[in-house]
Amino acid sequence: MSKNVIIAILGTGIVLVLILLISNFNIQININNKKDQISTNQQATQITQATQSDSMASHHGGASVDAAIFNSLIGKSAPDFTLESYDGKKITLSELKGKNVILFFNEGLMCYPACWNQISAFGKDTQLQSKAVVLSITADPKNNWKQAIDKMPELAQATVLFDSNRQVSQKYGVLTLPSSMHKGQFPGHSYVVIDKEGIVKFVRDDVQMAVRNQELSTEIDKL
Numbered sequence: 001m002s003k004n005v006i007i008a009i010l011g012t013g014i015v016l017v018l019i020l021l022i023s024n025f026n027i028q029i030n031i032n033n034k035k036d037q038i039s040t041n042q043q044a045t046q047i048t049q050a051t052q053s054d055s056m057a058s059h060h061g062g063a064s065v066d067a068a069i070f071n072s073l074i075g076k077s078a079p080d081f082t083l084e085s086y087d088g089k090k091i092t093l094s095e096l097k098g099k100n101v102i103l104f105f106n107e108g109l110m111c112y113p114a115c116w117n118q119i120s121a122f123g124k125d126t127q128l129q130s131k132a133v134v135l136s137i138t139a140d141p142k143n144n145w146k147q148a149i150d151k152m153p154e155l156a157q158a159t160v161l162f163d164s165n166r167q168v169s170q171k172y173g174v175l176t177l178p179s180s181m182h183k184g185q186f187p188g189h190s191y192v193v194i195d196k197e198g199i200v201k202f203v204r205d206d207v208q209m210a211v212r213n214q215e216l217s218t219e220i221d222k223l
Contacts, residue, residue: 063184069173105187108138114209123157
């Protein structure tokens with residue numbers, strides 16, 4: 001084999017080695033770039049999700065879940081209050097001593113149909129009414145409730161009280177329970193059972209937002 005042929009073969013080999021090295025280098029750069037891009041995209045997604053969560057928290061009142069006050073009611077005297085009903089009557093809780101009482105804190109107008117169905121069910125349930133005074137408490141302004149009555153007339157059979165300044169809801173700790181969709185602003189779907197001595201005997205926050213007449217009747221029977 002001539003010298004020139006050997007040189008040519010060696011030169012070709014060197015060129016091939018250089019090509020392979022350059023190709024591997026480019027591949028590595030592309031891999032690193034893709035990794036950086038993926039990492040950047042992941043960070044952007046996390047930032048977006050956090051922003052969305054903050055936005056939703058703001059929309060829903062921004063408060064966190066806190067059931068401490070609500071759960072601590074059991075065994076204690078129910079916080080007293082005076083609220084006005086839709087028909088203009090002033091109802092004071094302490095004046096109802098000697099009767100069992102059920103309080104149903106709810107979101108009112110915005111909670112259709114779940115809260116409306118429960119309020120309506122209370123109004124129709126004469127058996128439960130014979131066992132306890134049933135009061136549905138909402139943070140809605142009283143003047144706005146007419147639209148609910150117009151849409152579901154049977155709501156008028158129930159006793160609905162208006163806690164528009166949310167002071168009673170705050171006393172009972174119902175603004176930050178899991179069932180509340182607007183934490184810090186509105187109650188969700190929460191029950192308080194009070195005995196004839198004015199002592200809280202049962203509480204339940206219901207995230208399923210079901211009609212609970214039978215369960216509440218059972219709790220009243222235990223008193």
